[in-house]
Amino acid sequence: MQAVVPAAGEGTRLRPLTADRPKGLVEVAGKPLLTHVFETLAALDVTDVVVVVGYRGDDICEFYGGSFEGTPLTYVRQDDRRGLGHAVLQAAPHVDGDFVVLNGDNVCRANVEEVIARHRGTDADATLLVEEVSRERAARGGVVDHEDGEVTGLVEKPADPPSTLVPRGFFAFSEAIFPVCRLVTPGHTGEIELTAAVDLLVSAGRRVETVDLSGWCVNVNTGADRERVADLLGR
Secondary structure: OEEEEEEOOOOHHHOOOOOOOOHHHOEEOOEEHHHHHHHHHHOOOOOOEEEEEOOOHHHHHHHHOOEEOOEEEEEEEOOOOOOHHHHHHHHHHHOOOOEEEEOOOEEEEEOHHHHHHHHHHHOOOEEEEEEEOOHHHHOOOEEEEEEOOEEEEEEEOOOOOOOOEEEEEEEEEOOOHHHHHHHOOOOOOOOOOHHHHHHHHHHOOOOEEEEEOOEEEEEOOOHHHHHHHHHHHOO
16 A cells, blocks of 8 residues: 655744754654654555655655655655645555555554554545544544544534544545545635545545544644654653
8 A cells, every 4th residue: 555645834833943944854752753754654564655745845855765764755746735635636646546644744653554454444435543632622623523433524623613533644545535635625725625525525425434543643733742742752
């Protein structure tokens, strides 16, 4: 199975660390953020990784080169950064079959292999790693609406969250995600949200599965997030 890693953002909340380097090269617990991401994927035996770069993307290409610990890396650009769904679309020409997405700013020690197993075992078009959070946290990102264990929709940054179940940055997809990403109407920020694309899959009657998080995933956006990862890893 292939992997896609969106890593195009500027990391403005990590300034001044990102003033002279991309977010993916900021050190977290003694190694670059993207190294943590690639290590997680290497443990899953992915065949190759498509890395979506943007801000100071050449720095990432030069740092890692054509492979990571034997896993081939292909780079595509997202110079016009219009959301996670848009980032995934940039990888489409290089993807053949099912693939996983791990956000390039997520450090995970979690049951990600279970997401792949559920995806394959159910022949799903999308399988999401999810976690129950507070309502305040749910209102700040994507939220999974569900009933009797089945996904009934997804919504981004709702004022009144329909649930407190949120995606945790690791996904498995079939190639069906690409055409629905192209159908997404950009939000008020102009972004093509990946949650909106998955919601279209649900509306079309395609199979969408979830796996409850066991372990932890930290989306590294701030200095406090860096410290949290360091504490969790004991470094």
